[in-house]
Amino acid sequence: MTLAADPQTEFVAFWNDTLAAKFERYREILMNGLSHHSELWLREVQIAPGSRIVDVGCGWGDTARALARKTGPEGHVLGLDCVDQFLRTARADAEAEGLGNVAFVAADVQSYPFDASYDLCFSRFGMMFFENPVAAMRNVLRALKPGGELVFIVWRGKAENAWARVPEAVVQDFLPPPGEDARTCGPGPFSMAEPEVVRKQLEIAGFEDIRFDATDGPVTVGESIRNAIDFQLAMGPAGEVFREAGALAEERRAEIEAVLREALAPYLKGGRIVMPSGSWRVSARKPA
Numbered sequence: 001m002t003l004a005a006d007p008q009t010e011f012v013a014f015w016n017d018t019l020a021a022k023f024e025r026y027r028e029i030l031m032n033g034l035s036h037h038s039e040l041w042l043r044e045v046q047i048a049p050g051s052r053i054v055d056v057g058c059g060w061g062d063t064a065r066a067l068a069r070k071t072g073p074e075g076h077v078l079g080l081d082c083v084d085q086f087l088r089t090a091r092a093d094a095e096a097e098g099l100g101n102v103a104f105v106a107a108d109v110q111s112y113p114f115d116a117s118y119d120l121c122f123s124r125f126g127m128m129f130f131e132n133p134v135a136a137m138r139n140v141l142r143a144l145k146p147g148g149e150l151v152f153i154v155w156r157g158k159a160e161n162a163w164a165r166v167p168e169a170v171v172q173d174f175l176p177p178p179g180e181d182a183r184t185c186g187p188g189p190f191s192m193a194e195p196e197v198v199r200k201q202l203e204i205a206g207f208e209d210i211r212f213d214a215t216d217g218p219v220t221v222g223e224s225i226r227n228a229i230d231f232q233l234a235m236g237p238a239g240e241v242f243r244e245a246g247a248l249a250e251e252r253r254a255e256i257e258a259v260l261r262e263a264l265a266p267y268l269k270g271g272r273i274v275m276p277s278g279s280w281r282v283s284a285r286k287p288a
Protein backbone atom coordinates (compact mmCIF):
# COMPACT_ATOMS: atom_id res chain seq x y z
CA MET A 1 0.00 0.00 0.00
CA THR A 2 1.32 3.43 -0.85
CA LEU A 3 -0.45 6.46 0.54
CA ALA A 4 0.20 9.76 -1.15
CA ALA A 5 1.50 12.33 1.34
CA ASP A 6 -1.39 14.53 0.31
CA PRO A 7 -2.48 17.23 0.99
CA GLN A 8 1.17 18.11 1.51
CA THR A 9 2.33 20.61 4.08
CA GLU A 10 4.80 23.17 2.74
CA PHE A 11 7.58 21.22 4.49
CA VAL A 12 6.62 17.88 2.95
CA ALA A 13 6.51 19.61 -0.44
CA PHE A 14 10.01 21.00 0.16
CA TRP A 15 11.34 17.56 1.13
CA ASN A 16 9.99 16.18 -2.13
CA ASP A 17 10.77 18.94 -4.62
CA THR A 18 14.13 20.14 -3.25
CA LEU A 19 15.73 18.00 -0.56
CA ALA A 20 15.06 14.51 -1.95
CA ALA A 21 17.48 14.92 -4.88
CA LYS A 22 20.18 16.35 -2.59
CA PHE A 23 19.66 13.55 -0.07
CA GLU A 24 20.02 10.95 -2.85
CA ARG A 25 23.31 12.56 -3.95
CA TYR A 26 24.74 12.37 -0.40
CA ARG A 27 23.11 9.13 0.69
CA GLU A 28 26.39 7.52 1.78
CA ILE A 29 27.04 10.37 4.26
CA LEU A 30 23.45 10.69 5.46
CA MET A 31 22.69 7.00 5.90
CA ASN A 32 26.07 5.49 6.84
CA GLY A 33 28.22 8.49 7.80
CA LEU A 34 25.89 9.49 10.64
CA SER A 35 24.98 5.95 11.75
CA HIS A 36 27.21 6.06 14.84
CA HIS A 37 24.23 7.59 16.63
CA SER A 38 21.99 4.55 16.17
CA GLU A 39 24.61 1.79 16.16
CA LEU A 40 24.99 1.16 19.87
CA TRP A 41 21.24 1.27 20.57
CA LEU A 42 20.49 -1.04 17.64
CA ARG A 43 23.15 -3.46 18.85
CA GLU A 44 21.96 -3.55 22.44
CA VAL A 45 18.19 -3.08 22.31
CA GLN A 46 16.16 -6.13 23.31
CA ILE A 47 13.25 -6.60 20.90
CA ALA A 48 10.80 -9.36 21.72
CA PRO A 49 10.17 -11.67 18.75
CA GLY A 50 6.82 -10.81 17.19
CA SER A 51 7.06 -7.10 18.10
CA ARG A 52 5.34 -4.50 15.95
CA ILE A 53 7.45 -1.42 15.26
CA VAL A 54 7.11 1.88 13.38
CA ASP A 55 10.21 3.62 11.98
CA VAL A 56 9.35 7.33 11.76
CA GLY A 57 10.93 9.24 8.86
CA CYS A 58 12.75 6.03 7.90
CA GLY A 59 14.51 7.39 4.80
CA TRP A 60 16.19 4.58 2.88
CA GLY A 61 15.09 2.06 5.48
CA ASP A 62 18.35 0.73 6.93
CA THR A 63 17.14 1.06 10.54
CA ALA A 64 13.73 -0.38 9.65
CA ARG A 65 15.47 -3.41 8.13
CA ALA A 66 17.71 -3.78 11.20
CA LEU A 67 14.61 -3.77 13.41
CA ALA A 68 12.79 -6.21 11.12
CA ARG A 69 15.66 -8.68 11.58
CA LYS A 70 15.16 -8.41 15.34
CA THR A 71 11.37 -8.90 15.41
CA GLY A 72 11.70 -12.14 13.47
CA PRO A 73 9.26 -13.20 10.75
CA GLU A 74 6.26 -13.10 13.11
CA GLY A 75 6.89 -9.42 13.90
CA HIS A 76 6.30 -6.44 11.66
CA VAL A 77 8.01 -3.11 10.93
CA LEU A 78 6.27 -0.21 9.22
CA GLY A 79 8.65 2.37 7.75
CA LEU A 80 6.99 5.72 7.12
CA ASP A 81 8.51 8.60 5.19
CA CYS A 82 7.05 11.54 3.30
CA VAL A 83 9.42 10.98 0.34
CA ASP A 84 8.38 7.95 -1.72
CA GLN A 85 11.62 8.14 -3.71
CA PHE A 86 13.57 7.05 -0.59
CA LEU A 87 11.10 4.24 0.02
CA ARG A 88 11.69 2.72 -3.42
CA THR A 89 15.26 2.01 -2.33
CA ALA A 90 14.02 0.82 1.06
CA ARG A 91 11.58 -1.65 -0.56
CA ALA A 92 14.19 -2.94 -3.02
CA ASP A 93 16.79 -3.47 -0.25
CA ALA A 94 14.26 -5.28 1.96
CA GLU A 95 13.25 -7.51 -0.94
CA ALA A 96 16.88 -8.25 -1.85
CA GLU A 97 17.46 -9.28 1.75
CA GLY A 98 14.35 -11.48 1.74
CA LEU A 99 12.69 -9.56 4.57
CA GLY A 100 8.96 -10.20 4.32
CA ASN A 101 8.04 -8.48 7.59
CA VAL A 102 8.73 -4.85 6.70
CA ALA A 103 6.55 -2.47 4.69
CA PHE A 104 7.31 1.06 3.57
CA VAL A 105 4.53 3.62 3.16
CA ALA A 106 4.75 7.21 1.93
CA ALA A 107 2.92 9.44 4.39
CA ASP A 108 3.18 12.46 6.65
CA VAL A 109 3.70 10.92 10.10
CA GLN A 110 1.87 13.84 11.67
CA SER A 111 -1.43 12.79 10.09
CA TYR A 112 -1.01 9.07 9.27
CA PRO A 113 -4.09 7.12 10.46
CA PHE A 114 -2.36 4.74 12.87
CA ASP A 115 -4.18 2.05 14.80
CA ALA A 116 -2.89 1.50 18.34
CA SER A 117 -1.11 -1.74 17.53
CA TYR A 118 2.61 -1.00 17.89
CA ASP A 119 5.03 -1.91 20.69
CA LEU A 120 7.72 0.56 19.67
CA CYS A 121 8.07 3.70 17.56
CA PHE A 122 11.67 4.46 16.63
CA SER A 123 13.28 7.26 14.68
CA ARG A 124 16.83 8.18 13.74
CA PHE A 125 16.86 11.88 12.91
CA GLY A 126 13.30 11.78 11.56
CA MET A 127 11.38 13.62 14.31
CA MET A 128 12.67 17.19 13.91
CA PHE A 129 10.81 18.25 10.79
CA PHE A 130 7.11 18.18 11.61
CA GLU A 131 4.91 21.18 10.95
CA ASN A 132 3.51 20.75 14.47
CA PRO A 133 5.80 18.61 16.66
CA VAL A 134 3.25 18.11 19.46
CA ALA A 135 0.53 17.06 17.00
CA ALA A 136 3.01 14.59 15.44
CA MET A 137 4.00 13.21 18.85
CA ARG A 138 0.31 12.82 19.70
CA ASN A 139 -0.18 10.88 16.48
CA VAL A 140 2.81 8.67 17.25
CA LEU A 141 1.31 8.07 20.73
CA ARG A 142 -1.84 6.91 18.93
CA ALA A 143 0.23 4.25 17.12
CA LEU A 144 1.45 2.70 20.37
CA LYS A 145 -0.24 0.06 22.50
CA PRO A 146 -0.69 1.10 26.15
CA GLY A 147 2.79 0.87 27.70
CA GLY A 148 4.43 1.06 24.26
CA GLU A 149 7.74 2.88 23.85
CA LEU A 150 8.97 5.77 21.73
CA VAL A 151 12.72 6.03 21.13
CA PHE A 152 14.12 8.73 18.86
CA ILE A 153 17.50 10.20 18.07
CA VAL A 154 17.93 13.93 17.52
CA TRP A 155 20.92 16.24 17.29
CA ARG A 156 22.06 18.08 20.39
CA GLY A 157 23.06 21.75 19.96
CA LYS A 158 25.45 23.08 17.36
CA ALA A 159 28.06 23.56 20.13
CA GLU A 160 28.30 19.73 20.26
CA ASN A 161 28.11 19.35 16.49
CA ALA A 162 31.23 20.75 14.84
CA TRP A 163 30.24 19.01 11.57
CA ALA A 164 27.41 21.57 11.23
CA ARG A 165 28.79 24.53 13.21
CA VAL A 166 32.20 24.88 11.53
CA PRO A 167 30.97 25.04 7.90
CA GLU A 168 28.03 27.28 8.84
CA ALA A 169 30.41 29.80 10.45
CA VAL A 170 32.53 29.85 7.28
CA VAL A 171 29.56 30.46 5.01
CA GLN A 172 28.11 33.13 7.33
CA ASP A 173 31.34 35.13 6.96
CA PHE A 174 30.54 35.57 3.27
CA LEU A 175 26.76 35.50 2.94
CA PRO A 176 23.68 37.00 4.62
CA PRO A 177 21.42 34.79 6.78
CA PRO A 178 18.39 33.20 5.05
CA GLY A 179 15.42 35.57 4.88
CA GLU A 180 12.20 35.15 6.85
CA ASP A 181 10.43 33.70 3.80
CA ALA A 182 13.10 31.06 3.03
CA ARG A 183 11.64 27.62 2.29
CA THR A 184 12.76 25.05 4.85
CA CYS A 185 12.58 21.36 5.79
CA GLY A 186 10.45 22.24 8.85
CA PRO A 187 11.59 23.21 12.34
CA GLY A 188 14.98 21.75 11.37
CA PRO A 189 17.74 19.35 12.44
CA PHE A 190 18.57 21.24 15.67
CA SER A 191 14.99 21.94 16.72
CA MET A 192 14.97 19.20 19.37
CA ALA A 193 18.33 20.02 20.94
CA GLU A 194 16.84 21.41 24.17
CA PRO A 195 15.67 18.66 26.57
CA GLU A 196 13.36 21.01 28.51
CA VAL A 197 11.48 21.90 25.32
CA VAL A 198 11.23 18.32 24.06
CA ARG A 199 10.22 17.02 27.50
CA LYS A 200 7.40 19.58 27.62
CA GLN A 201 6.27 18.68 24.08
CA LEU A 202 6.21 14.97 24.95
CA GLU A 203 4.31 15.59 28.19
CA ILE A 204 1.70 17.70 26.40
CA ALA A 205 1.37 14.94 23.80
CA GLY A 206 0.65 12.44 26.61
CA PHE A 207 3.94 10.55 27.09
CA GLU A 208 5.52 9.63 30.44
CA ASP A 209 8.86 8.16 31.67
CA ILE A 210 10.77 10.65 29.50
CA ARG A 211 14.57 10.16 29.40
CA PHE A 212 17.47 11.77 27.54
CA ASP A 213 20.71 9.87 26.96
CA ALA A 214 23.60 11.63 25.26
CA THR A 215 25.74 10.01 22.57
CA ASP A 216 28.95 11.64 21.38
CA GLY A 217 31.06 10.39 18.54
CA PRO A 218 32.47 10.78 15.08
CA VAL A 219 30.45 11.32 11.94
CA THR A 220 31.92 10.88 8.45
CA VAL A 221 30.74 13.88 6.48
CA GLY A 222 32.78 13.38 3.32
CA GLU A 223 34.53 10.59 1.44
CA SER A 224 37.15 13.25 0.56
CA ILE A 225 37.60 16.97 1.23
CA ARG A 226 35.96 17.69 -2.15
CA ASN A 227 32.96 15.54 -1.26
CA ALA A 228 32.71 17.21 2.19
CA ILE A 229 32.73 20.71 0.67
CA ASP A 230 30.04 19.77 -1.85
CA PHE A 231 27.95 18.16 0.91
CA GLN A 232 28.20 21.18 3.21
CA LEU A 233 27.27 23.66 0.48
CA ALA A 234 24.28 21.54 -0.53
CA MET A 235 22.79 20.54 2.83
CA GLY A 236 22.42 21.36 6.51
CA PRO A 237 22.86 24.81 8.09
CA ALA A 238 25.70 25.92 5.76
CA GLY A 239 23.84 24.59 2.72
CA GLU A 240 20.72 26.53 3.68
CA VAL A 241 22.62 29.82 3.87
CA PHE A 242 24.34 29.03 0.56
CA ARG A 243 21.12 28.01 -1.23
CA GLU A 244 19.18 31.04 -0.05
CA ALA A 245 21.94 33.47 -1.08
CA GLY A 246 21.40 32.39 -4.72
CA ALA A 247 23.53 34.27 -7.26
CA LEU A 248 25.65 35.94 -4.57
CA ALA A 249 26.65 32.51 -3.25
CA GLU A 250 27.71 31.37 -6.73
CA GLU A 251 29.73 34.59 -7.23
CA ARG A 252 31.63 33.93 -4.01
CA ARG A 253 31.80 30.15 -4.35
CA ALA A 254 35.57 29.97 -5.02
CA GLU A 255 36.44 32.07 -1.95
CA ILE A 256 33.99 30.18 0.26
CA GLU A 257 35.31 26.81 -0.91
CA ALA A 258 38.92 27.85 -0.24
CA VAL A 259 38.15 28.83 3.39
CA LEU A 260 35.95 25.77 3.89
CA ARG A 261 38.78 23.55 2.64
CA GLU A 262 41.09 25.05 5.30
CA ALA A 263 38.44 24.70 8.00
CA LEU A 264 37.78 21.03 7.16
CA ALA A 265 41.42 19.97 6.60
CA PRO A 266 42.12 19.34 10.34
CA TYR A 267 39.38 16.69 10.28
CA LEU A 268 40.92 14.57 7.50
CA LYS A 269 41.28 10.97 8.66
CA GLY A 270 42.32 8.27 6.20
CA GLY A 271 41.19 10.46 3.31
CA ARG A 272 37.73 11.08 4.81
CA ILE A 273 36.35 14.01 6.79
CA VAL A 274 35.46 12.78 10.27
CA MET A 275 34.04 15.34 12.71
CA PRO A 276 32.69 15.45 16.27
CA SER A 277 28.96 15.22 16.85
CA GLY A 278 26.47 14.78 19.65
CA SER A 279 22.91 13.49 19.83
CA TRP A 280 20.17 12.76 22.33
CA ARG A 281 18.45 9.43 22.43
CA VAL A 282 15.04 10.37 23.78
CA SER A 283 12.87 7.63 25.28
CA ALA A 284 9.27 7.94 26.43
CA ARG A 285 6.34 5.66 27.16
CA LYS A 286 2.62 5.66 26.48
CA PRO A 287 0.82 5.28 29.82
CA ALA A 288 -0.23 1.67 30.40
Ligand SMILES: C[S@@+](CC[C@H](N)C(=O)[O-])C[C@H]1O[C@@H](n2cnc3c(N)ncnc32)[C@H](O)[C@@H]1O
Binds near residue numbers: 060081126129186
Ligand atom coordinates in the same frame (compact mmCIF):
# COMPACT_ATOMS: atom_id res chain seq x y z
C1 LIG B 1 17.40 13.44 8.26
S1 LIG B 1 16.39 12.32 7.40
C2 LIG B 1 16.60 10.81 8.33
C3 LIG B 1 16.27 9.59 7.50
C4 LIG B 1 16.58 8.23 8.19
N1 LIG B 1 15.83 8.06 9.42
C5 LIG B 1 18.06 8.08 8.45
O1 LIG B 1 18.49 8.23 9.61
O2 LIG B 1 18.80 7.82 7.47
C6 LIG B 1 14.76 12.82 7.86
C7 LIG B 1 13.68 12.01 7.18
O3 LIG B 1 12.41 12.42 7.67
C8 LIG B 1 11.51 12.45 6.59
N2 LIG B 1 10.41 13.34 6.98
C9 LIG B 1 10.45 14.68 7.18
N3 LIG B 1 9.24 15.15 7.52
C10 LIG B 1 8.40 14.08 7.53
C11 LIG B 1 7.01 13.92 7.79
N4 LIG B 1 6.25 14.97 8.12
N5 LIG B 1 6.48 12.68 7.71
C12 LIG B 1 7.26 11.62 7.36
N6 LIG B 1 8.57 11.72 7.11
C13 LIG B 1 9.15 12.93 7.20
C14 LIG B 1 12.34 12.93 5.42
O4 LIG B 1 11.78 12.62 4.18
C15 LIG B 1 13.65 12.21 5.67
O5 LIG B 1 13.72 10.97 5.03
